[in-house]
Amino acid sequence: MRLLRRLSIRWRITIGSLVIALLLSAVAVVAFRAQVEHILSTTTTTLLHHDAAPYVTEIQTASGTIDDPGTGQLVAVVNPAGRVVVSSLPDRLESRLPTLTALTGDAHTVVASDDTYRVFTKTVTTATGDWHVVSARNQDSAILSLDRITEALVTVALLxxxxxxxxxxxxxxxxxxxxNRMRQQAEALVAQGSTEPLPIGPATDELSALATTLNEFISEVRQSVDRERQLVSDASHELRTPLAILMTQLELAHLSTGDAQALEAEITSAQHSVARLSALATGLLELSQIEAKTPEGVSTWDELAVEVAAAxxxxxxxxxxxGVTVDFDVAGEPTExxxxxxxxxxxxxxxxxxxxxxxAVPNGGSVRIALRHAKSNLILTVVDSGxxxxxxxxxxxxxxxxRPDDARAKRDGGSGLGLAIVHAIVSRAHGEITLANGAGFTVTVSLPTIA
Structure with a gap:
């Protein structure tokens, strides 16, 4: 097995095909030889019956005369007294007549010296006793022919x-x-540093399916790498400013060691910077996990309605x-x-x-959350008075x-990841999200049901 694993697929398929072909050829040769041998044996048995039939008839009709066997016929007739009346059997068979006349049933194979014979014995019962008609056929020529046929079959099978x-x-x-061509093209693309997908041939077969699957896999890997690079780039870019601010605040706190009030103010500012850094890190982590395409769960209408109330x-x-008023409304009959x-x-x-x-809303503003289902979609709407x-x-x-403003420069500015996270989650759920200005600001999320 280890040796086979070291061979190429081409060699393994060829060797496997040869082994199967050899086995099938061997079975075919053996089966064909057995069939030919059966035909020869049946033919010989029939001829033996035909050779013995005239003598059986003569004995049964008591004609009184028994003709000598024809040329090529090997027949012997033994009367009830055990005397050989007629015989054309070779000496090596005639000397064994007492044994041959005792044979019963169909033809038997008898080996005498170097020759092989098929022998048939027919016992004829008359008023004077039992007569025995023994017919024989030399099988050497048949065996030779069978061997030559087998040799020819083996030769043809090997060819x-x-x-x-x-x-x-x-x-x-x-x-x-x-x-191999696909592998060479992939190597060329790697050598050139190209991001082009593998070319797919015009045929719709397993190779085109393999190329399509590989392209999808490569695309997923590239997207994952791009997300990682984007994450590093975003993190380094977004963390640079708050880290610089935090360093400045810590330096000011160090200079304010003699002024307790100023020191407390700088420490408070530093805490705000740390909180923003934590929010950035948490948002980036959430976004990375969502975009990693981990298996998504499923939820029922009732579960989502309860979650809206909790949110x-x-x-x-x-x-x-x-002083902002937050209201919510769940509309529609329960659904499965x-x-x-x-x-x-x-x-x-x-x-x-x-x-x-x-x-976004000013003090005393309002936010309204609405959840409803229409046909095959769940509709979530968040409207504010901002x-x-x-x-x-x-x-x-x-x-x-x-961000729609200069919040990047503000200490209390958001991380700018909220809508990105929402969009990623909605996209994973095969839904849609829209933004609209009007009497305030409206965000609409539509999620399809699972068919």
């Missing part, structure tokens, strides 16, 4: 197996040639310092629909959208770290 091996080698090479309660705690989204991820959607809305977003910002609102 067929050899031809089958050559054909298998050539066909395997032709079948694997596109694979609204959490939002009220967040909105209390600003199931959605391709985990309850926790649905809670992230509601939480991020309400958090953004509470941050100023909305600039129209030119809407196309990039779901990009990482995008």
């Amino acid at each position: 067929l197996v050899s031809g089958f091996g050559v054909a298998s080698w050539l066909l395997t090479g032709a079948a694997l040639r596109p694979v 609204a309660d959490r939002a009220r705690l967040l909105a209390a310092p600003k 629909a199931v959605y391709r989204i985990a309850v926790a991820n649905f809670g992230r959607i509601v939480g991020n959208l309400t958090s953004n809305a509470i941050s 100023p909305g977003m600039p129209d030119d910002f809407l196309p990039v609102a779901f990009d990482r770290f995008s």
Whole structure:
């Protein structure tokens, strides 16, 4: 087995094909020889019966005369007294007549000296006693013919197996040639540093399916690498400013060691910077986990409705310092629909959208959450009384770290990851999300049911 594993696929297929061809050829030769041997044996037995039949008739009719056997016939007739009346048997068989006349049943094989005979004995009962008619046929010529037929069959079988091996080698090479071409193309793409996919041939076969699967796999790997690079780039870019601010705040705190009030203010500012760093790191981690395409869970309508109520309660705690009113409404009759989204991820959607809305509305504003189902979709709507977003910002609102203002420079600015996380979760659930300005700002999330 180890030796076979070291061989190429072409050699393994060819060797396997040769072994199978040899086995089939051997079975065919043995079966054909057995069939020919059976035919020869049946024919010989029939001829022996025919050779004995005239003498059996003469004895039964008591004609009184028994003719001598014809040329080539080996027949002996023994009367009830044990005397040989007629015999054309060779001496080596005639000397064994007492034994041959005792044979019963069909023809028997008898070996005398170097010759092989088929012998048939017919016992004829008359008024004077039992007569015995013994007919024989030399089998040497039949055995020689059978051996020659077997040799011819073996020769033909070996030629067929050899031809089958050559054909298998050539066909395997032709079948694997596109694979080798695909490998060479992949090596060329790697050498050139190209990001082009593997070319797919016009044929719709296993190789084109393999190329398609490999391209999909390569695309997924490249996207994963791109996400990792983007994560590192975003992290390094976004963390640079708050880290610089934190360093400055710590230096100021060090200079304010003699002023307790100033020291406390700098420490408080540093705490805000650390909190923003933590939020950035948490947001990046969440986004990376979502985009990693881990298996998504499923949820029922009732579970999501309960989660909306819980998310609204959490939002009220967040909105209390600003006096913002948070209301929610779940409309529609209970349904057995199931959605391709985990309850926790649905809670992230509601939480991020309400958090953004509470941050955007002025003191005393309002945020309204609505959940309903229509036909084959679940519709989540979050409406706030804030100023909305600039129209030119809407196309990039779901990009990482995008903000509609100069919040990057503000200490209390958001991380810019909330809508990116929401968009990633909705996309994983095969849903859609839209943003719209109007009487305030409206975010609509649509999630399809699982068919």
